[in-house]
Amino acid sequence: MSNQLCEVIVLETSDLHGFLLPRSYADKTEVSYGLARIATIVKEMRGLHPNILLIDNGDCLQGTPLTYYHARINNEPPNPVVACMNELRYDAAVPGNHEFNYGLPYLKEAVEASSFPWLSANIVNEASGEPLFGKPYIVRELKNGLRIGILGLTTSYIPNWEQPQHIAGIRFDDPVETARHWVDVLKRQEQVDAVVVSYHGGFERDPETGGSTEPFTGENVGYAICEQIEGIDVLLTGHQHRAIAGCSINGVCVVQPSNEGRYLGKVTLQFERIEEVWTLKTCESELLSAEEYEPDETVERIAAEVETLTQVWLDQPIGRASGDMTFASHEEARLREHHFVEFINRVQMEVSGADISCTAIFDNQSPGFGKRITMREVVSNYIYPNTLKVLRISGSDIREALEKSAEYFELDERGAIAVSEAYLMPKPQHFNYDMWEGIDYELDIAREKGQRVTKLEWRGQPMRMDQTFDVVMNNYRAGGGGNYSMFRNKPVVKDIAVDMVELLADYIRERGVIEAGVNNNWRVVNSDERRISSHGSEQSGTI
CATH class of the missing domain: 3.60.21.10 (Metallo-dependent phosphatases)
Structure with a gap:
């Protein structure tokens, strides 16, 4: 046969x-x-x-x-x-x-x-x-x-x-x-x-x-x-x-x-x-x-x-923005505080009652808010069905989390700040870089990983590592998502079981007008650029 x-x-x-x-x-x-x-x-x-x-x-x-x-x-x-x-x-x-x-x-x-x-x-x-x-x-x-x-x-x-x-x-x-x-x-x-x-x-x-x-x-x-x-x-x-x-x-x-x-x-x-x-x-x-x-x-x-x-639901207007809350550059918005990031952190702090908050720009397609805010803009910016948790963590945990976020950056062959390859491959992980409100801090990307937090203050004083703080973040991060192991199994002070999309939409509707603004409580720097610039280099040191 x-x-x-x-x-x-x-x-x-x-x-x-x-x-x-x-x-x-x-x-x-x-x-x-x-x-x-x-x-x-x-x-x-x-x-x-x-x-x-x-x-x-x-x-x-x-x-x-x-x-x-x-x-x-x-x-x-x-x-x-x-x-x-x-x-x-x-x-x-x-x-x-x-x-x-x-x-x-x-x-x-x-x-x-x-x-x-x-x-x-x-x-x-x-x-x-x-x-x-x-x-x-x-x-x-x-x-x-x-x-x-x-x-x-x-x-x-x-x-x-x-x-x-x-x-x-x-x-x-x-x-x-x-x-x-x-x-x-x-x-x-x-x-x-x-x-x-x-x-x-x-x-x-x-x-x-x-x-x-x-x-x-x-x-x-x-x-x-x-x-x-x-x-x-x-x-x-x-x-x-x-x-x-x-x-x-x-x-x-x-x-x-x-x-x-x-x-x-x-x-x-x-x-x-x-x-x-x-x-x-x-x-x-x-x-x-x-x-x-x-x-x-x-x-x-x-x-x-x-x-x-x-589509009908997405086109519903829910409020207005006073000031520019759009993203001209997502890269720049991760180097120095942006109006939209400040807004998200402020909302998280107000609805939770926490003094400290962290959030991320999830991807490089987020549009921010135009003058007329619709549901389309809310869901286009906040693309995950996250809720919020308030964790009780130590100053040492916060420092460790900031060091983890700082790993998002590296210095390229020109000595300029760039996104680390580990956050681009095998898939983009922009959502694993957090920006914080309620504390003052500085990240120096020229320093070794684990030693990049050069300033960390709370209420104008150096943060004590043994002191505890209530911090609001999304449930993904609160569970240690993104390899933020310092947050795992920490006491949950408050669990807000409402999607962030709903929280943001309600917040905007109640106020009608959202004022754009930043307090510049954090920055990302390149101390090598400072030293090079003092000797006449023209390198920009930015992404």
């Missing part, structure tokens, strides 16, 4: 973050990405290949004003993200860390509305020890008898970020050890011919060189999964928003399709059957760019109802 060949295509989306339609929520301009464009690729691929598996790798339910509107303002219409995924006939989805942001009831409603299973072997019910979403894997058997096992895993680092009430009664087990058990089940009990692991997490090492790319925290263990677990053929990854394809680790074909529907991950598996046994001969991964495809009309139509309601 002649040998038989079979080709299977695995398609992956990851970190869609609710980006269904190819339009910017900041200014309504057309963009070259989004699920509607990805949908066109998927449907084209289905027309070309009979054996298609479509997997979403997590973080699909949160991230745009549309998803915020549906979760927080009006969830009567069907979930638009799930409805679009149902249309595309996803085979499975893996819950990401942001799936928990709107609470477990909202996530459960999304799961129940899905015509596909949600898989995560290492997210378990704490009481029973059983996988929270039911079966941790699925097996797809083709007409020719070839069997593909798909196992879901999620980063176990979620308790370091998420609101405790959103994950009450849930345990997040180690993905590596969990994979070890379930891959064995797939191979021995299910007798699958290939194992695909979809892991909402990324790589702690460079996929090509194996060199370390981040401090090991357990947030990303993709490399360890490939290196330590036998029997895996494909690892679908995400979480880091990286574009990775065309490489393998320990014989495991890997892929990561960036975020917001910029790429569709594609893995092509070639099998050969010899004497009734299927053998995987080749496996290759690639990325298909969404910008080359027009948006799918059906997906646009499905999303239209909630999208229209969202």
Whole structure:
């Protein structure tokens, strides 16, 4: 009998973050990405290949004003993200860390509305020890008898970020050890011919060189999964928003399709059957760019109802700004105090009653506030569903946190202040640089890491390291997110369980007019520039 060949295509989306339609929520301009464009690729691929598996790798339910509107303002219409995924006939989805942001009831409603299973072997019910979403894997058997096992895993680092009430009664087990058990089940009990692991997490090492790319925290263990677990053929990854394809680790074909529907991950598996046994001969991964495809009309139509309601809500005026609160340069706003950053910190202090506050500019697309403030500007600036916590911490904790923030900067080859490569790769982490109000401080980037805080005062006096202070910050940071370990397990003086978007909008509505202003309580300097300038150098020392 002649040998038989079979080709299977695995398609992956990851970190869609609710980006269904190819339009910017900041200014309504057309963009070259989004699920509607990805949908066109998927449907084209289905027309070309009979054996298609479509997997979403997590973080699909949160991230745009549309998803915020549906979760927080009006969830009567069907979930638009799930409805679009149902249309595309996803085979499975893996819950990401942001799936928990709107609470477990909202996530459960999304799961129940899905015509596909949600898989995560290492997210378990704490009481029973059983996988929270039911079966941790699925097996797809083709007409020719070839069997593909798909196992879901999620980063176990979620308790370091998420609101405790959103994950009450849930345990997040180690993905590596969990994979070890379930891959064995797939191979021995299910007798699958290939194992695909979809892991909402990324790589702690460079996929090509194996060199370390981040401090090991357990947030990303993709490399360890490939290196330590036998029997895996494909690892679908995400979480880091990286574009990775065309490489393998320990014989495991890997892929990561960036975020917001910029790429569709594609893995092509070639099998050969010899004497009734299927053998995987080749496996290759690639990325298909969404910008080359027009948006799918059906997906646009499905999303239209909630999208229209969202746009009306976004255009609601809620107040005015007196003075310039827009961002001319996000880089400059992280070097010297900006009106918008001052405003956020002041709001946090007023609503919490804390004397000290810290916040960040989340990305380099934040517009700030124009003269006429709308909900569109609020959600475009505050893109995460954070709440606030007031922690009681020591002066020593504050100094350590400032040193951590100072690591955001480095001196480039010209001796000028620049953003550290560690905060740009593998994905931008501008949200992990905090700026503080209620204290006076100076960071000198010319000094060694850990010694950059050259001034730290409270109420005009040097801050005592053994004194305690009540500090307000978002819940992500309060849980130690961004490797701010000094905040973990500190006493919570106050927990304000209202989204910052709502707090900001209410604050602006109540006052009507927001006055722009700064008190210049902090600055970032380069003492090398001072010394060089005193000798006649023209180097600017700025980003």
